[in-house]
Amino acid sequence: xxxxxxxxxxxxxxxxxxxxxxxxxxxxxxxxxxxxxxxxxxxxxxxxxxxxxxxxxxxxxxxxxxxxxxxxxxxxxxxxxxxxxxxxxxxxxxxxxxxxxxxxxxxxxxxxxxxxxxxxxxxxxxxxxxxxxxxxxxxxxxxxxxxxxxxxxxxxxxxxxxxxxxxxxxxxxxxxxxxxxxxxxxxxxxxxxxxxxxxxxxxxxxxxxxxxxxxxxxxxxxxxxxxxxxxxxxxxxxxxxxxxxxxx
Amino acid sequence: xxxxxxxxxxxxxxxxxxxxxxxxxxxxxxxxxxxxxxxxxxxxxxxxxxxxxxxxxxxxxxxxxxxxxxxxxxxxxxxxxxxxxxxxxxxxxxxxxxxxxxxxxxxxxxxxxxxxxxxxxxxxxxxxxxxxxxxxxxxxxxxxxxxxxxxxxxxxxxxxxxxxxxxxxxxxxxxxxxxxxxxxxxxxxxxxxxxxxxxxxxxxxxxxxxxxxxxxxxxxxxxxxxxxxxxxxxxxxxxxxxxxxxxxxxxxxxxxxxxxxxx
Numbered sequence: 001x002x003x004x005x006x007x008x009x010x011x012x013x014x015x016x017x018x019x020x021x022x023x024x025x026x027x028x029x030x031x032x033x034x035x036x037x038x039x040x041x042x043x044x045x046x047x048x049x050x051x052x053x054x055x056x057x058x059x060x061x062x063x064x065x066x067x068x069x070x071x072x073x074x075x076x077x078x079x080x081x082x083x084x085x086x087x088x089x090x091x092x093x094x095x096x097x098x099x100x101x102x103x104x105x106x107x108x109x110x111x112x113x114x115x116x117x118x119x120x121x122x123x124x125x126x127x128x129x130x131x132x133x134x135x136x137x138x139x140x141x142x143x144x145x146x147x148x149x150x151x152x153x154x155x156x157x158x159x160x161x162x163x164x165x166x167x168x169x170x171x172x173x174x175x176x177x178x179x180x181x182x183x184x185x186x187x188x189x190x191x192x193x194x195x196x197x198x199x200x201x202x203x204x205x206x207x208x209x210x211x212x213x214x215x216x217x218x219x220x221x222x223x224x225x226x227x228x229x230x231x232x233x234x235x236x237x238x239x240x241x242x243x244x245x246x247x248x
Numbered sequence: 249x250x251x252x253x254x255x256x257x258x259x260x261x262x263x264x265x266x267x268x269x270x271x272x273x274x275x276x277x278x279x280x281x282x283x284x285x286x287x288x289x290x291x292x293x294x295x296x297x298x299x300x301x302x303x304x305x306x307x308x309x310x311x312x313x314x315x316x317x318x319x320x321x322x323x324x325x326x327x328x329x330x331x332x333x334x335x336x337x338x339x340x341x342x343x344x345x346x347x348x349x350x351x352x353x354x355x356x357x358x359x360x361x362x363x364x365x366x367x368x369x370x371x372x373x374x375x376x377x378x379x380x381x382x383x384x385x386x387x388x389x390x391x392x393x394x395x396x397x398x399x400x401x402x403x404x405x406x407x408x409x410x411x412x413x414x415x416x417x418x419x420x421x422x423x424x425x426x427x428x429x430x431x432x433x434x435x436x437x438x439x440x441x442x443x444x445x446x447x448x449x450x451x452x453x454x455x456x457x458x459x460x461x462x463x464x465x466x467x468x469x470x471x472x473x474x475x476x477x478x479x480x481x482x483x484x485x486x487x488x489x490x491x492x493x494x495x496x497x498x499x500x501x502x503x504x505x506x507x508x509x510x511x
Binding site: 153162167 | 343
């Protein structure tokens with residue numbers, strides 16, 4: 001990468017951070033409420049609670065990453081096969097159409113009854129959320145693949161596997177990463193609700209526990225940690241998307 | 249280089265498309281023989297079945313009547329030694345120039361390093377050395393045409409089938425690409441079939457010019473072009489005369505009465 005654009009980019013992020021922190025500071029000063037500590041207080045609390053926070057952060061990160069992997073790993077092949085088969089698509093499109101708009105998070109109570117309070121219900125719930133988002137995006141992307149690309153591989157004597165390998169999979173890569181990048185926000189929201197509702201691990205629990213203890217700075221440290229988790233995952237997918245789709 | 253083109257025969261070949269509801273006759277009783285190393289231009293009204301003829305020769309379609317033979321045997325599926333350049337060139341936007349040029353070899357299970365080596369040589373042959381890592385979107389129209397040609401060359405094809413490969417470039421560039429096609433053909437001795445809408449292109453690149461009727465396609469003229477490839481051919485009076493001859497045959501092919509509803 002060129003140096004100029006890179007520096008400009010870093011400058012852009014630096015400005016954004018300053019802007020957000022300043023806004024936060026002003027809001028905190030204006031509200032003057034213990035529920036919204038200033039950035040300075042938060043940094044202090046964050047440093048104090050770092051040791052306690054790290055295991056909670058790791059648990060949450062583990063859950064959301066495993067779920068993203070499972071959801072994607074299931075959605076991509078199903079979407080590829082369905083979108084390329086008229087019969088399967090006719091069969092599953094209505095099912096998908098009906099299930100997609102259901103907020104999967106309402107299934108949480110059922111999952112808690114069935115799977116207990118540990119990792120399983122959270123991972124299943126987030127995987128489900130991710131699964132549908134990726135499924136729909138990839139299905140649409142497969143259908144947008146120009147027929148001429150498939151024909152050109154066939155003209156070269158390519159097998160069905162070659163059509164996947166050289167056309168369907170690379171052509172839908174951008175859709176996978178775009179849907180993951182956008183899906184990270186939803187996934188973390190679902191994670192928060194799941195952890196807040198049940199169990200005694202993860203950042204969601206940490207935040208709600210601090211809230212009930214009326215320890216607002218500690219609560220805010222948890223919120224910052226959760227935000228950080230989102231930002232890091234988003235940045236990773238953004239980077240992967242750019243690297244893998246330079247041809248666009 | 250030795251003469252090593254493929255021999256193509258259409259023997260009373262016909263093709264009817266059927267999708268349960270409709271029957272569409274694309275080709276009727278087509279008999280042509282293209283001898284090894286010959287360069288043939290196919291010209292005819294739009295939608296007359298020229299592309300279908302090419303796809304039959306490529307083994308992407310099977311005739312519903314008669315036979316299509318390459319080197320004496322029916323082509324049931326795409327041959328390893330046949331290269332088809334489709335009208336849209338068939339480049340994959342997510343592959344670099346080198347990967348696009350190597351695609352035919354990779355699909356044919358040639359090892360990656362060898363495929364890339366051959367592809368790089370083919371790119372150099374069409375004047376694209378230095379553009380190996382470029383994406384198709386970064387190449388100009390003419391460069392993309394060359395890239396599509398490089399893919400065919402890398403495969404070391406004995407039969408090159410081209411479906412209006414030069415239709416998207418401007419006139420001057422088109423002539424330089426035609427020169428390139430001619431040079432490569434003379435150098436390599438492959439058999440080639442070129443579908444074109446341009447009379448000048450047909451006369452410049454076809455040792456034989458096959459004029460097709462409107463659908464269902466039949467052969468209305470088979471014009472020999474003995475001076476093709478000789479020095480100054482494009483600027484000679486004979487070139488212009490032959491263009492007129494082809495133009496006249498083409499006009500005849502448009503006459504009504506040739507159309508036939510599929511039975």
